[in-house]
Amino acid sequence: MGVSTSAPHAGVAVVTVDFPPVNALPVQGWYELASAVRGAGRDPDVRCVVLAAAGRGFNAGVDIKEMQRTEGHQALIGANHGCYEAFAAVYDCQVPVVAAVHGFCLGGGIGLVGNADAIVASDDATFGLPELDRGALGAATHLARLVPQHLMRALYYTSRTVTAEELHRHGSVWRVVPRAELSDAALELAREIAAKDGALLRLAKAAINxxxxVDVRRSYRFEQGFTFEANLSGIADRHREAFVSGPSGLSAEAGERR
Incomplete structure (x- = not known):
């Protein structure tokens, strides 16, 4: 359990997230993820990073239960800072990052894939921001990198999800494959990228950024300010408490919906 890094092919590092049951990351998990991605990018032998996850889905955002059982605002502040670090680590990674997405990709997961350089997804993958249902705001910055502006707004206001195939039609998902083929498909793209000159890839990543x-770091930080306002007003806590005390199962744990 946690975050691990492997090197299945020359020039390729795979960073895998595993926080059962639904990869809702605790505060420390976001920092571990940021450290792993940054470390892989600094490795001179790595020319592409694959960001993957074990278990039922790619990412279900922050661990709301941790937030609710922690006194004061320290868990909220920690989660916000941790998400900011993890999203920035993907964006600033010195080499291209390929996100391999399966199952649900929600909340903080959108921040990760929205900052990735390419996305390969399984045909069961769904993407969305249930933030308003959780008393939070944020990652509209990253959702706007996946879909057109008006669709982003409608998805954000309704907390609905979109499928990998829909994102493929919008051009933000590189390839959609059956679940069993996801790892191979992501590694295939990563190997093609890693076949390029490492120094040139680093220059290309810096140039494209x-x-x-849009300055994704500044715009996401701006969004986070409204999350703090929602917390200070008491709105956020009411929604989080309703979520924690709601029915069990994937729909409650991960907020997956259409």
């Missing part, structure tokens, strides 16, 4: 029309 440099011409990005």
């Amino acid at each position: 440099g011409i990005d029309p």
Whole structure:
């Protein structure tokens, strides 16, 4: 359990997240993920990083139960800072990052894949931001990198999800494959990228980030300020408590919905 790094092929590092039951990461988990991605990117022998997950889904966001059982706002502040670090680690990784997504990709998961360089997904993958249902705000910055502006707004306001195939039609998912083929498909793309000159790949990543029309770090930090406002007003806590005390199962644990 936790975050691990492996090297299945020359030039490729795979960072795998495993926090059962649904990969809702605790505060420390976000920092571990950030450290692993940054470490892989700094390795001179690595030319591409694959971000993957074990278990039922790719990512279900922050561990709301941890937040609710912690006195004061320390868990909220920790989660916000941890998410910021993990999202930035993916974006700033010195080499391209390929996200391999299966099952649900929700909340913080959108922040990760929205900052990745490419996404390969299984045909059972769904993507969404149930933030309003959880008393939070944030990651609209990253959802806007996956879908057009008006669709992003509708998805955000309704907490609905979209499928991998729908994102493929929008051009934000590179390839959709059966679940059993996801790892091979992600590694295939990673190996193709890793076949390039490592120094040039690092220059290319820095150049592409440099011409990005949106500063994802600043815009996400701006969003987080409204999450704090929702908490100070008491709105957020009411929604989180309703979530924690709600029915069990994937629909409650991961907030998956259409």
